[in-house]
Amino acid sequence: MATTRILERLGRLYIWLLLAFLYLPIIIMALMSFNVSPFYQLPFEWTTEWYASLWQNDQLISATWNSLEIAIITTIICVVLGSAASLALYRYEFRGKKILQALLFPPIAIPWLITGTAMLIFFFGVGIGRGLFAILLGHVALALPYVIVVVSARLQTFAPELEEAARSLGANQWQVTRRVTLPWIMPGVIAGGLFAFAVSFDQFVVSYFLSTPGQTTLPVEIYAAIRKGFTPEINAVSTIIIVVSMALMLLTARFFKFGGEK
Amino acid sequence: MAGVQVSNVSRSFGAHKALDDVSIDFADGGFYALLGPSGSGKTTLLRQIAGFDFPDSGRIAIGGESVERVPVEKRRIGMVFQNYALFPNMSVADNVAFGLSVRGEAKAVIAAEVKRALELVQLGKLGGRRPHQLSGGQRQRVALARAIVTKPRVLLLDEPLGALDKALRVDMQIELKRIQREIGITTIFVTHDQEEALTMSDRIGILRDGRLVQEGPPEEIYDSPKSEFAATFLGDANILRGDSTGTGIRLPDGTAIAAGAGATLAAGAKASCAVRPERIRIATDAGSAGRANGNMLRGQISKRIFAGNNSTYFVERDGQTLKVIVQNTGIERLAEGQDVVLRWSPESTVLIAAS
Numbered sequence: 001m002a003t004t005r006i007l008e009r010l011g012r013l014y015i016w017l018l019l020a021f022l023y024l025p026i027i028i029m030a031l032m033s034f035n036v037s038p039f040y041q042l043p044f045e046w047t048t049e050w051y052a053s054l055w056q057n058d059q060l061i062s063a064t065w066n067s068l069e070i071a072i073i074t075t076i077i078c079v080v081l082g083s084a085a086s087l088a089l090y091r092y093e094f095r096g097k098k099i100l101q102a103l104l105f106p107p108i109a110i111p112w113l114i115t116g117t118a119m120l121i122f123f124f125g126v127g128i129g130r131g132l133f134a135i136l137l138g139h140v141a142l143a144l145p146y147v148i149v150v151v152s153a154r155l156q157t158f159a160p161e162l163e164e165a166a167r168s169l170g171a172n173q174w175q176v177t178r179r180v181t182l183p184w185i186m187p188g189v190i191a192g193g194l195f196a197f198a199v200s201f202d203q204f205v206v207s208y209f210l211s212t213p214g215q216t217t218l219p220v221e222i223y224a225a226i227r228k229g230f231t232p233e234i235n236a237v238s239t240i241i242i243v244v245s246m247a248l249m250l251l252t253a254r255f256f257k258f259g260g261e262k
Numbered sequence: 263m264a265g266v267q268v269s270n271v272s273r274s275f276g277a278h279k280a281l282d283d284v285s286i287d288f289a290d291g292g293f294y295a296l297l298g299p300s301g302s303g304k305t306t307l308l309r310q311i312a313g314f315d316f317p318d319s320g321r322i323a324i325g326g327e328s329v330e331r332v333p334v335e336k337r338r339i340g341m342v343f344q345n346y347a348l349f350p351n352m353s354v355a356d357n358v359a360f361g362l363s364v365r366g367e368a369k370a371v372i373a374a375e376v377k378r379a380l381e382l383v384q385l386g387k388l389g390g391r392r393p394h395q396l397s398g399g400q401r402q403r404v405a406l407a408r409a410i411v412t413k414p415r416v417l418l419l420d421e422p423l424g425a426l427d428k429a430l431r432v433d434m435q436i437e438l439k440r441i442q443r444e445i446g447i448t449t450i451f452v453t454h455d456q457e458e459a460l461t462m463s464d465r466i467g468i469l470r471d472g473r474l475v476q477e478g479p480p481e482e483i484y485d486s487p488k489s490e491f492a493a494t495f496l497g498d499a500n501i502l503r504g505d506s507t508g509t510g511i512r513l514p515d516g517t518a519i520a521a522g523a524g525a526t527l528a529a530g531a532k533a534s535c536a537v538r539p540e541r542i543r544i545a546t547d548a549g550s551a552g553r554a555n556g557n558m559l560r561g562q563i564s565k566r567i568f569a570g571n572n573s574t575y576f577v578e579r580d581g582q583t584l585k586v587i588v589q590n591t592g593i594e595r596l597a598e599g600q601d602v603v604l605r606w607s608p609e610s611t612v613l614i615a616a617s
Binding site (some may be wrong): 091159161167168170171180184 | 312314333334337339340341343344345347348349350351353360361364365408409412448
């Protein structure tokens with residue numbers, strides 16, 4: 001009995017250490033965004049000054065909007081194209097299907113630095129050049145495989161008799177997809193969408209290569225700002241993003257019950 | 263409601279002939295079982311009738327109308343799947359409503375029809391539940407309600423009771439039969455369970471290797487199987503092999519076995535006789551085993567299995583083991599190792615041409 005209790009305590013300690021490892025840097029950053037001293041000096045003195053001056057920083061705000069816009073458009077495009085591609089790979093047999101499926105994985109493993117260089121060269125070659133549109137194209141290309149992989153994994157758990165049952169009841173292909181297949185793969189579609197959003201919103205390397213000065217995304221802007229000299233405004237904008245994205249994640253997880261069945 | 267005619271249907275998958283020139287007439291309102299071991303083509307045949315797959319050649323008609331190239335969603339059939347295939351994201355009522363709703367029926371009509379169908383399968387109160395909150399038997403009933411609510415021309419069942427335990431299966435057999443009689447729908451039922459086929463259906467079709475082996479009412483197939491396969495697959499049978507005498511066979515050791523009236527087979531050809539284990543009487547000496555004009559063989563009991571209401575004796579005779587099932591009407595029992603006499607009437611003997 002005593003050993004079980006000790007093991008239980010050790011287990012609990014382990015969880016707390018893990019959480020501390022994950023969240024401590026973030027918590028400190030969030031606290032510092034409310035500290036008067038720009039150089040992390042203690043004692044801690046409460047202020048919202050950095051949030052106020054963030055509001056004045058047009059460059060940071062416009063980069064944030066760019067990032068959000070690109071991430072949202074990337075998510076929508078990837079979810080639509082990726083889900084459709086997954087359904088096609090699930091339903092139809094065609095020549096080269098196996099090769100196509102195998103080729104979906106390497107882009108996930110290729111370092112972004114290399115992908116970014118390749119995209120830069122290619123976009124110049126075909127005349128797209130750099131800019132927000134180039135960034136959007138790059139992000140879609142990076143995120144699409146994630147959506148296909150996640151949705152396809154979900155489809156593997158789909159019972160094909162469900163589509164057959166729907167057809168036997170008179171449903172056409174579109175009704176079958178909309179009312180039977182899509183509801184089943186929806187958790188996969190949402191998870192894939194979150195992946196796509198995260199890949200795009202977090203993207204630094206590819207965005208850095210493809211952006212032009214003044215027309216850039218938040219991670220690139222933060223990097224540029226740090227190089228010029230660190231200001232707690234960065235802490236402030238980071239904290240806002242963390243709170244918003246964590247809330248989004250937790251809501252989705254709760255709504256779609258990830259990690260627990262039905 | 264309508265009958266189904268399958269004429270000369272063949273279907274191959276690569277080199278494998280899943281269906282080989284199968285013709286069956288399913289009468290309007292009948293309850294038909296397709297029986298066969300796995301790989302016999304029974305499910306393939308059902309899928310051709312349903313319209314999930316199209317035959318390479320042959321004709322399928324529902325209610326006299328050719329449908330062999332009509333896809334399933336336009337055939338107006340109802341189907342119950344082995345694993346029920348209930349839509350997990352919908353309530354029981356929405357599952358049942360699905361077929362009416364994709365047809366664009368009015369909400370009020372759908373609600374009334376769903377209510378009626380759920381009452382028919384005795385699930386009137388469970389419309390709000392989700393499929394995963396139901397027991398196996400209840401899911402089965404929902405699947406059935408969903409399949410019949412659209413008033414299909416024919417009801418197809420693909421081993422619908424396979425996933426249920428024995429007691430529940432017997433209940434569902436009775437229930438299914440009751441519902442089928444109540445709505446009078448032509449029903450085709452695929453099973454590998456011979457008992458299910460015998461107890462439920464008006465007619466049975468036995469399939470083997472993509473071919474229809476025999477077809478007819480359960481009693482007819484059981485009493486006069488036309489092949490060793492039909493004799494042993496539907497029920498149990500002792501097969502004795504020898505040379506045809508025209509009205510029976512002569513065993514290798516010279517013993518004559520007489521078959522029932524109507525047996526006609528050219529004398530001299532290889533042939534077999536099939537005898538059901540429960541038709542054989544077993545006794546310790548020739549005198550007490552009944553009539554003297556029947557078939558008779560001597561042997562020795564090698565094993566006895568007691569099953570409460572009956573006992574099965576395995577009797578060794580000329581290198582062959584014969585099976586005899588005896589109702590335990592008294593307490594006298596025969597012991598293993600005992601020499602016995604087996605007797606049965608020619609009427610209980612079926613003459614079969616060698617296959």
